[in-house]
Amino acid sequence: LVCAVKYAEAFDKDRGKVSLLNLHFFAGYSIERVFYLALGGIAISSMAALKENAYIIMALIALFLFLFFIREGWYRGLIDRLKRPDREFIVPILEGLFLVLVVLVVFSLFYTGNLLDISGMKAAVEKALSHWYEMHRIERMGGPYFFYLARIALYELPVLVFGVLGMFYYGFCDRKKEKLLAVLLSYWVVVDIMYLIAQSYPGAGKFLPTTYVQSSILIFLPLLVLGIFGVVYIKNRFIAFLVFWALSNFFIYSYVQEKVPWLVLNPLLPLVLIAAAYLGELLPGLNLRSRKGAAVVIFLLISSSFMVHSSLLLNYENYTDPAEPMIQASQPPQKFSEVLTKISEVTSQYRNQSTEIQITDVNLETPFLWYGRHYSNIKWRVDLDAEFNAPLIVVHDSEETVTEADVMQRNLGSDYIRLDSAKMSWYWFQLSDITPEYILWRKMNRPPDEYRFVLFYKPVTK
Known part of the structure; x- marks a missing residue:
């Protein structure tokens, strides 16, 4: 985006100002444009290689450019100019072809x-593309249609409220705002009625789109349409881009069943800029003595x-608590660190990093390949019928009546000490979890689900 802005600036410069001391121009052409085109091409290729959602970003940028092409009327007289x-x-x-060439060359090298x-x-x-499709199909990290909306509301409430108000403020005149709001509310009421009918009368639900269309598409489709119309009708080009980017990203990521907390940044960033721009125009002219002015200030302070x-809770108190929706489930809980400390303590009593460690659970390879990278004598995927005599033994645990860990404990005897732990913990959130205690303090009335394991260690007795 920076390269696109700098290219546009160079495009608008006076190409007639040529100076021997100024090499920005050559024969009336700005060399800066070539530089920013090359840099932008490298950035696009790097994004494709480094960012998991690069193809979504490129598709949305292409859609925006197509809509912007229509908005500016560049199609008028196109045939005559081609002739x-x-x-x-x-x-x-030629510059476009040069950009494509840079993208292809760098992409190919990568x-x-x-x-x-x-x-x-x-x-x-x-x-x-097939990876994204497969992850979406199997819903590897699926979530409800309001996955990102709930997180924005919980952690960025003033941004959400003033961002939405800013879209209406910049996008539509007063009369159109009322009509648009009425249409949106009517649409969502109809959709809600269809869901109620489908739940109450399953037979009738077969004839409703709620049965065949994913809920995120059915509910949020008007937002995508608003984003498209925003590009065409919003006068301020930058605001038009921000509205399109926020709504289109929100629609796409609400649909894709690969939902992870950090992807919320894609719709959140443009929403922040819209909210800031709107507040920048709203607050200076606000009459604090009026009810409206007082209400705005009070809400802004409280939110x-x-x-x-919420930010302090997330970053300084609950940074490993899965009750925080922004915590990714694959992150080990706090008690996992106790296992690492115990491993370091026991190995120091034997042969340090050459101490033998036996691991039976294949699903523990992901964390232990990293945390055990300095230990050269780890035995992976050890069969449960093998002989266990290492100072450190790691076994899977579960909720069954008799677990692998219980059997191992009986076989090992009293020489080994048991330490229960988990490699990850998570919550499947429910509507009943939304309580004042949760909203304010993230207090849950039930323990998290966990992938548990047990460390058996044999300390050296003096």
């Missing part, structure tokens, strides 16, 4: 090591205080 092209028409086309390997690039794109409170 009689001039310099102002040819140069941007994925194949060759300068321009078309088949290798095609295979890389197909694998990336901002709640936002700071």
Whole structure:
């Protein structure tokens, strides 16, 4: 985006100002444009190689550029210009081809090591898209349609409220706002009625779109439409882009069943900028003595205080607590550190990092491959019927009546001490969890689900 802005600035410069001391221009052409095109192409290729959602970003940017092309009316007279092209028409086309060439070359180098390997690039794109499709299909990290909406409301409440108000403020005049709000509310009422009918009368639900269309599409489709119309009708180009970017990202990620907390940043960032711009125009002209002015200030203070409170809870108190929705479930709970401390303590009594460690649970390879990277004598995937005599033994635990850990404890005898732990913990949130205690302090009335394991260790007795 920075490269696009700098390219636009260079595009608008006076190309007639040529100076021997100023190499920005050559024969009336800004060399800066080539530099920013090349840098932008490298950035796009790097994004494709480094960011998991790069293809979604590129698709949305392409859609925005297409809508912007329509908004600016650049299609008018296009056929005539193709028949009689001039310099102002040819140069941007050549620049576009140059940008595509840079993207392809750098992308090919990243994925194949060759300068321009078309088949290798095609295979890389197909694998990336098929991975996203498969993760969406199996719902590897699925979640409800309000997954990101709930997190924005919980952690960024003033941004959500003033961001939405800002979209209405910049996007539509007063009369259109009322009509739009009425249409949106009517649509959502109809959708809600369809869901109630489908739940109450399953037979009738077969004839309703709620049975066949994913809920995120059915509920949030008007937001995508608003984002598209915003590009065409909002006068301020930057605000038009922010509205489109916020609503389109929110729609896409609410639909994709690969929901992780950090992807909330995609719709949140433009929403922050819209809220800031709207407050910047609202507050200076606000009459604090009026009811409206007092209500705005009071809400802003309360919601901002709640936002700071939520941030402090997340970052300094509950940073390993899965009750915080922004905590990813794959993060080990706090008690996992006790296992690492005990391993370090016991190995220091034997052969330090050469001490033998036996691990039976194959699902523990992910954390222990990293945390045990300095230990050279780890035995992986040890069969339960094998001989266990290592100073440290790691076994899977479960909720069954008799677990692998219980059997291991009986076989090992009294020489070993048992330490229960878990590699990850999580909550499947329910509507009943939404209580004042949870909203304010993240207090849950039930323990989290866990993937548990047991460490058996044999300390050296003196």
